Amino acid sequence: MTALTEFIRLESPGAWRAGPDQRLQEVVVSVGDATLILTDPRSDRPLAHWSLPAVTRLNPGQMPALYSPTADAPDEQLEITEELMIDAIERVHRAIESRRAHPGRLRGGLTLAAALAMVVGLVFWLPGALVRYAGRIAPPAQAAQIGDAVQAEIARSTGAACHRVAGDGVLQHLATRLLDPGARIVVLPADLRGARRLPGDLYLIGTDLLAETSSPETVAGHLLAASLASPPGSVLQEALDHAGPRAAIQLLTSGKLPAGALTGYGEARLSQPLPRPDDGVLLEAMAQKGVPAEPYARSLDPTGESVLGLIEADPYRLQAPPAALLTDRQWLALQQICAG
Template sequence: MTALTEFERLEAQGSWRESPDARLREVIVSVGDATLILVDPKSEVPLSHWSLPAVTRLNPGRMPALYTPRPEEPDEQLEIDDQLMIDAIERVHRAIESRRAHPGRLRGGLTLLAALLMIAGLVFWLPDALVRHAARVAPPAQARAIGEAVLAELNRSTGATCTRASGQAVLDWLTPQLLQKEAAIRVVPTLNSARRLPGDLFVFGADLVDAAPGPEAAAGHLLAAAEAQGDDEVTLAALEYAGPQAALRLLTLGTLPQGALQGYGEKLLTEHPPRPGDEALLARFTQKQLPSTPYARSLDPTGESVLGLIEADPMRGTTPARPLLTPPQWTALQQICAG
C-alpha cells in the first residue's frame, strides 16, 4: 500500500464483533496490500479479511473508532482506539479517493474551460465584429459625417478645403457624370492624388488641375479612387482606426466621440492610395468615354510603369463628342483655391 510506505508492518489491537448478537473479541488488526486483516491473538488464525476501499467509519470524530466492511449492512464491526492505525486507515482512504475518477470534477473543469474559451473568443472577436457591424449598418448621412471628419483631419496636412463657389459649382455639376448621384467631390490645396472617404465623399488636390492642360487627369484619379475601394471598405477602415468603443457610440448615439479620428488623416497620407487593376479601370474610362492617358502620365510622366493604360486608352485616336468641361468651367475649377 503506497500510502503507508514508511511502515514495514502496521498492527494494532482492536475489538471485533462478527454479528450484532456475537460477543466482542480481542483481535490483532494489520494492514495488508488492499485488505484489513483481523487475527486471533492467541491462535494467530485469521478471523476476517476486509477490503480496505470498502472499510467505512461509523462514528467519525469519536473514540474508539468504529468500522464496518459493509456500510449498508453494518452487522460486522471493529473498534480501534490506536490513533496510528486510525490515521493509517484514513490515509489509505484518501489515497484511494484521489485515484478514483471524478466525473463531476471533469465536467466542471470542461465547463470552466469552455467558459474561458468563450470569454477569450468574445475578447478577441467581439470588438472586430462590433466595428464591422457599425460600418455595415451606418446610414448614408452617418457615413458622410464620418467622411467629413476624415476630411477635417486631412486638412491638418493638406490645408483647408477650397470653397470658392464657382469652382465648387463645377464639381457639383461634374460629380453625377463621373461618379454616383449621391457622391460629393472636394478639393484641397496639396494632394497629388484622389482619395475616397466614407459617405461617397471624394477629395483630390489642386495640384492635379493647377498646371494640367485639362480636367481629364483629375477625372481619372477620381475614377481610380472609386474603383479601388467601395464605400463600405473606407468606412470600415475609418472605424477600425477609431476603435470598438467609438463604433459602439456610433451604434447607440449616432455619432463618433470627439477626437476618435485624430491623426487618421496623417495616417492616410503616409499610405499610397490603392490603385485598381488596369482592366477594371479601363472599363470605367470606356464607360465614361474618357481618355486614360492623361491619368497614366500624371502617375508616371515617362509612361514606362503605366504602359498598359496608355496603349489600351479607349479614346486613343478619337475625339470626344464633347469636352469634359467647357473652357469657363475649366477655368473656374482651376481657381477653386484662389482667394
Template structure:
C-alpha cells in the same frame, strides 16, 4: 498503502461482530495493501476482508474504536483499542481525503485558467469585433459624418476646402456621371498626388490636378481610380479603428463619435501611397464614362514608362470621344474653384 510505508506488518487484536445480533468474537486485525483483514487467531484463517478506503469509524473520539466496512454501518463491526492500529486507519483516511481534494483543486485551477483565457480573448477579440460590426451596420448618413470628420483633419495639412460656388456646381454635375449619384467630391488647395476616398463616398481632389492639367480627363481618371481601388467598407473600418474602441462604443450608443476621434487619421491617409486599380477595369470604366486614359497616365508618370498599359490601352487613342467631359466654360470654372 503509501500512507503506511513505515510499517512492514501491522496487526492488532480486535472484537468482531459478524451481524448485529451475533456475539463478539476475538479476531486479529491486519492492514493489507488495500484491505483490512479480520482473521481467526487460532487458525489464521481469514474471516472477513474490508476495503480500507471504505472503512468507517462509527464512534469518533470514543474508545474502543468501532469500525464498519461501509458508511452505513452494515452488518459487521469490529472494536479496536490498539492506538497504533487506530492511528494507521486514520492516516489512511487522511491520505484518501487529501487525494480526493486534488481533483477539486485541479478543476478549480482549470476553471480559473479558462476564465482568464476567456477574459484575455474578449480583451483581444471583442474590440476588433465591435469595430467591424460598427463599420458594417453604419448607415450612409453616419458614414458621411465620419467622412466629414476625416476631411476636416485633412484640411489641417492641405488647407481648407475650396468653396467657390461655380466650380463646386461643376463638380456636383459631373460626379454622378463618373462615380455615382450618392458620391460627393471636394477640392483642397494642397497637392494629393491623386484622389482620396473617404467614408461616406466622399472624395477629396487635390488642386494640383486642376491647375496643371490642360483638361478634366486627368482629374476624372483619378476619381474613377479611387472609386475602383478603395473598398468603402475597408476605409470606414480603418477610420473607426483609428478612433478606437471607446469612441466606437459611443458611436453605437449615442450615434456620433467624439469630436477629436478622427484627429490624425487624415494625416495618416496623406502619408500613404494613393491606391491604384488594375488597368483593365479602369480602362473599361473610362471608356464607359467617355474619356481617354492618357492624361491620367501622364499625371502619374509624365514619361509614360511606368504606365504604358494605360497609354496603349486608351479607349480613345485613335479617335476622340463623342463629346468632351466638360465644356470650356465648365472646365474654366472648375479650375478656378480655389480662386477667391
C-alpha cells in the same frame, strides 16, 4: 499496497463487534496486500478479512475511529485508537481515490474550459464584431457625417477646403458625370498625389491635380480610380476601425461618433499609399465615362514604363472621347477655386 511501502508489517490493537447483538472483543488489526485482517490475539486465528478499498469510516474526525467493512453493512464494526493504523487506512483510501476516475470533476473541468474559451472568444471577437456591424448598418447620412469629420481632421494639416461659386459648380458637374449619385468632391489646398475617397462618397483632391501641367482628364482619371479602388463600405469600415469599439457603440446608440474618435485618422489616411484598382476594371469604367487613360497614367509615371498597360489599352488612344469633360472656362474656374 504501494501507499504503505515504508512499512514491513503494520499491526495495531482494535475492538471488533461481529454484529449488533455481539459484544466487543479484542483483535489484532493488520494490513495485508489489499485487506484488513482481524485476528484473535489469543489463538492467532483470523476472524475476518475486510477489503481495504471497501472499508468505510463511520465517524470521520472522531476518536476512537469506527470502521465497517462496507458502507452498506454498518452492523459489523471495528474500533481503532492507534493513530498510525488510522493514518495508514486513510492513506490507502486517498491513494485509491486519486486513481479513480472522476467524471463529474472532468465534466466540470470541461465546462469551465469551454466557458473560459467562450469568454476569451467574446473578448477578442465581440469588439471587432461591433465595429463591423456598425459599419454595415450605418445609413448614408451617418456615413456622410463621418466623411465630413474625416475631412475636418485632414484639413487641420492641409488647410480648409477651397470654395468658390464657379469652382463648386464644376466639382458638382464632375461628380454627376463620373461618380455615384450623391457623391461630393472637395479641393484641399495641398498636394494629395491623387484623389482620396472618404466615407459618405466624399472625394478629396489637392491643388496638385489642378496645376498647369494637369488636365481635366487627369483629374477625372484619379476620381474614377479612387471610386473603384476603395468601395464605400471599406472606407467607412476603416474609419470605424480607427474610432474603435466604444465609439461604434455610441454610433449605434446615439447615431454619432464621440468627439475625438477620429483624431489622428486624417494624417494616417494621407500617409497610406494611393490605392489603385485593377487596370482592366479602370479601363472599362474610363471607356463608359469617356475618360482617356493616358493622362492619368502619365501622372503616375511620366516615363510611362510602369503604366504601359494603361497607355497601350487606352480606349481613346486612337479616337477622341465622345464629349469633352470640361470646357476651357470650366477648367479655369476649377483651377482658381483656391485663389483669393
